[in-house]
Amino acid sequence: MRALTIAATGMSAQQTRVEVISNNLSNMSTTGFDPRRAEFADLHYQQHTRAGTINAADGTVLPTGVQLGLGVRPSSVSVQLAQGALTETGGDLDVAIEGRGYLEVALPNGQPAYTRDGALKRGPDGLVVTADGHAVAPEIVIPDDARxxxxxxxxxxxxxxxxxxxxxxxxxxxxxxxANAKGLEALGSNLFAETEASGPARLAAPGEDGLGTLRQGYLEDSSVDAVQEVTELIEAQRGYELNAKVISAADQMLGATTQVR
Incomplete structure (x- = not known):
């Protein structure tokens, strides 16, 4: 009975949705975090009778046919880009980006990465770095006697x-x-790497090319909407329960079939 496997794909899809929502909620306090959204697509169909098939000798054509779907699959988990609220911190190296740009940092392997987390620090050698110690590019050194x-x-x-x-x-x-910031690869620690989907990085000074400006003494809050996330969590829970009921009903139907003499 196909209903069992179809409902199983539905339960798996709702589980994926809950996992994405839980990640969003767990990052409510993460600087510059943008929420993700799970997106789904229907699986392929079994064509028992194709639409447009000639049904009689007089040329009558079936208007719809018989197409049975086989469930659902995850198609993507996309980031919902939005400007988070700015919180004043007073830190002289706390930097908020007002716009759609990213700060560039250098990873230990020499590869560039990008972040919207502007909680910058002064390293032991005076270098401006991120909270994880990655140098901001281009490198800036703060003298020891700077007051x-x-x-x-x-x-x-x-x-x-x-x-x-x-x-x-x-x-x-x-x-x-x-060109497509949604195509960036999340590396964790508020870092992203460019991909073929995102296109190459386009570097410019703040205020140019529509990338935004910087504000000292502020940090960008997460753009997660807790109310919306909880609402979607309830919807995902109900969807999971409904698919579980389908499995239960299909199991009862199979049980009735096996009892037929």
């Missing part, structure tokens, strides 16, 4: 060495943009 830092919306970082003294430029932060 204060200032970052303008265009990404220029300045240092002050004495009270009331002039600002000294340290370097320029850049932003990366992609």
């Amino acid at each position: 204060a830092l200032s970052l303008n919306p265009d990404g220029e970082l300045f240092a002050y060495f004495e009270e009331g003294g002039p600002a000294q430029p340290l370097g320029q932060l850049t932003l990366a943009g992609f």
Whole structure:
């Protein structure tokens, strides 16, 4: 009986949906996190009678035919890109991106990665790094005797060495943009890598090419909507229960069939 396997694909799909929702909810406090959404497609169909088949000698054509679906499959888990709210932190190396750009960082293997997590730090050698110690590209070194830092919306970082003294430029932060940011590969730790789907990174100074600007002393909150996620969680639970009832009903029908003498 096909109903058993069809309902099993439905239960598996709803389980995948719950796993995606649970990941979204667990990252409600993750800086710059964008929620994911599970998307599904129907499986192939068994064509018992094709639509348009000639049904009689006089040329009568069947308008619909008989097509039996075989269930559902996951088609993608796509990221829902959105600007999160900005929270003021007062940190001189906390940077929020107002726009669709990404900061570029250098991984230990020399490959570039990209992030919207602007909780930057000063490394032991003065290098500006992420919370995981990855250097921000292009590299900027903060002198040990710098007393204060200032970052303008265009990404220029300045240092002050004495009270009331002039600002000294340290370097320029850049932003990366992609033709299809949804095609980026998530690496974990708020990092992404470019793929064939995302297209190559397009680097520009903040304020250029529509990539957005930077705001010092702020961090971008997660864009997860807890109310929406809980609502979808209830829907997924109900869908799972309905598919389980289909399996139960199909099992009862098979039991009745085996009792026929």
